[in-house]
Amino acid sequence: MISLLISMWQVFLHAFRRRVTIQYPERTDYLPPRWRGRIILSRDPDGEERCVACYLCAAACPVDCISLQATEDARGRRYPASFRINFSRCIFCGYCEEACPTDAIQLTPDFEMCEYDRQNLVYEKEDLLISGPGKYHDYNFYRVAGISIGGKDKGEAERESPPVDPLGLLP
């Protein structure tokens, strides 16, 4: 009997506690930089697209919401001709970001992307591509990759030694 009264009193005391609710549209909670929200395509520090259209993100996507078409520019660099993410399917798992070898595709701390029309949730490349480098400010895939590409031969990248000549006789 006494314990009932005590528990009633303690529940009553909750009236004077701090509220846990965050009055959302007026106030927003802190979202960490690694928050998995709206997906973007980033550019490298030189302002060129990072995406090399390798299809790994589309392959990693468990709900198949990413579709893209690869093509090559005059220097022989691959880039996506079109890049489409259907956000009405996306589950924001971040596997695309993990799969990406060039840090091009990234998830951002933005979740306010409601639409009245479902079709508006399909984001095209011009909606996804941003002008900055996203989370990785200095990373440029072509400067560290070992492949030869228009304007950069093998062995000319940063911290890279010239390739071994397999036919040479010297050790």
Added chain:
Amino acid sequence: MSELRNIIVPLITVFGVIIIAMSMAAGLIWLERRLLALWQDRYGPNRVGPFGLLQVLADLIKIISKEDWVPPFADAAVFVVAPAAMFIPTLLTFAVISYTPGIAVADLNIGLLFFLAMSSLTVYGVVLAGWASDSKYSLLGGMRAAAQMLSYEVFMSLSLMGVVMLAGSFDLRQIVEAQRGLWYVVPQFPGMLIFLTAGVAETRRLPFDLPEAEGELVAGFHAEYSGMKFALFFIEEYLGITLISVLVSVLFFGGWLGPLLPPLAWLAIKTMFFISLFILLRATFPRPRYDQLMSFGWKAMLPLALANLVVTGGIILAAR
């Protein structure tokens, strides 16, 4: 002129009581949600209108615009009648309560008996609703409601007999007048506790909401109801809370008696206190098992009510 007055004044009283009782029931929906939120460290509805007060209006528009649907397997006639069969007796009881010395719809000299009779009648609504729905959860809920309300009614009426003996009347106005010296909560404290417990069970409120028991019976006896028919059950529940709160204040806490403030304000303050207590009970306690509920009623509350009755009677007899 006085004939016109004899017609108009009762009409104003009747419609005033109905309108206030109904708007209390509607407002309690808001109050309960805000208070429960308060005790759960939340805010509750606070967007629609000032303090979220217009939430009630939004709920009303929503529930009125819903389809009035009777399940094809239900017993249609009884299904439709059941909500009204529950709602009307509860509303009728408001007629016999005397709110102030002057304001009462019917100053019955058997007011308390009338209340007890009407509160027994509400059982029919629950049982019929559960039966007519032709669904196992509804039937279980209706069955539980019948057993629970009948057994709690027994000592609910017994607990009030102490008050009746002290006041020497079933008339609610005379009971309040008899409390001018001392509120009956002091000599009848066990009676007050028993009546409050039975009142919670009578209105099927948590912790005695076994007829509804969302976790096990979907929604109990009104699981198949929707739209305005469901709203009648809902409003009846809040009317019941208001009724029990008014009665506790009238029978044990001196009704309109109190210094300074006008009589009606005192009754309103006391009633609001007990309504909040009802909601605090809901915020605090879990639901007991069905057999625990029954044995609590028959093995603890009934003997206590009887003992209270005997001791009160004995003291009155000895003092005479």
